[in-house]
Amino acid sequence: MDLKSRRWWNQDTVAVVTGGNKGIGREVCKQLGAAGLKVVLTARNADRGQEAIETLKNEGLQNVSFHPLDVADKESCAIFASWLSKEHGGLDILVNNAAVSGVVFDDVYVRENNINLQDLMWKNMECSKGFIVDYESARTCIDTNYYGAKRVTEALLPLMRPSVHGARIINVGSYMGQLNNLRCSKLQEELADLENVSEAFIDKFLHMYLKDVKDQTWEDKCWPLKYPNYKVSKIALHTYTRLLARELEKHRDASWLCQYRYDRQHGRHFSPGGCG
Numbered sequence: 001m002d003l004k005s006r007r008w009w010n011q012d013t014v015a016v017v018t019g020g021n022k023g024i025g026r027e028v029c030k031q032l033g034a035a036g037l038k039v040v041l042t043a044r045n046a047d048r049g050q051e052a053i054e055t056l057k058n059e060g061l062q063n064v065s066f067h068p069l070d071v072a073d074k075e076s077c078a079i080f081a082s083w084l085s086k087e088h089g090g091l092d093i094l095v096n097n098a099a100v101s102g103v104v105f106d107d108v109y110v111r112e113n114n115i116n117l118q119d120l121m122w123k124n125m126e127c128s129k130g131f132i133v134d135y136e137s138a139r140t141c142i143d144t145n146y147y148g149a150k151r152v153t154e155a156l157l158p159l160m161r162p163s164v165h166g167a168r169i170i171n172v173g174s175y176m177g178q179l180n181n182l183r184c185s186k187l188q189e190e191l192a193d194l195e196n197v198s199e200a201f202i203d204k205f206l207h208m209y210l211k212d213v214k215d216q217t218w219e220d221k222c223w224p225l226k227y228p229n230y231k232v233s234k235i236a237l238h239t240y241t242r243l244l245a246r247e248l249e250k251h252r253d254a255s256w257l258c259q260y261r262y263d264r265q266h267g268r269h270f271s272p273g274g275c276g
């Protein structure tokens, strides 16, 4: 089936993208805009957001607007929700894209050992040398990548408009969020157990990780050795996405409000119909 025959949206369909000022987020805005939807590009920095809008407008897209949104700030989420409600009366698609890498290079180690950064980043995935995993970077990464997506979802869920085609929430995951990145099978099984896992369990899981980072005991535990901040944040996001899909499916209105297909092998989430 080609894209045209699957077209369920029109010029009144509203899509919100977080972290839309650069990278994948900006490209998602561009593709959704080119497909004819009304796109609200959001960014935590107003100048960077406006600049992205100008670029997209220069590329011929007129149906893209900007509003500031810092996913790490609850008040910013509330202000955005209120504006969205007044300006557009709600939304149909939410793309939770904003994220940080949580990576801090150990500059001294890199310099003293004359390390090539590409090798450091992509070779020897079972080695933590060359990176600093401190409490602040871990907290920021988890607060942005997991709690940020959750904050925005909770603020906007009441504004999602019912339609026969289904409103969509797309949480941008990563293969780094695969459960097998955890170095103990018990935790993998607990997080995979959709019958018993809960948001409270995710909170506990993240609290445990942050405590181990604070105590600098994380390498001795079951956390990933490379990119632990990012991997743990995406594992939490994937688990939340599965929980959210299950929760919304319980309600008659919600089975089509939010659709997901979850591919555990690859840790991907996407709505079956796609969004553009």
Ligand SMILES: NC(=O)c1ccc[n+]([C@@H]2O[C@H](COP(=O)([O-])OP(=O)(O)OC[C@H]3O[C@@H](n4cnc5c(N)ncnc54)[C@H](OP(=O)(O)O)[C@@H]3O)[C@@H](O)[C@H]2O)c1
Binding pocket: 018, 019, 020, 021, 022, 023, 024, 025, 043, 044, 045, 048, 069, 070, 071, 072, 073, 096, 097, 098, 099, 100, 144, 148, 172, 173, 174, 175
């Ligand atoms: N690139 C990849 O290979 C890859 C692979 C798998 C998954 N992903 C996922 O794809 C998504 C986009 O990745 P990317 O490579 O395009 O990243 P990127 O270029 O670093 O862009 C990240 C975006 O998130 C924004 N952001 C960070 N913190 C924010 C906050 N508190 N509030 C609002 N926005 C915030 C950044 O804004 P600023 O410009 O202000 O920093 C930026 O717009 C992420 O979820 C990432 O985990 C990427």
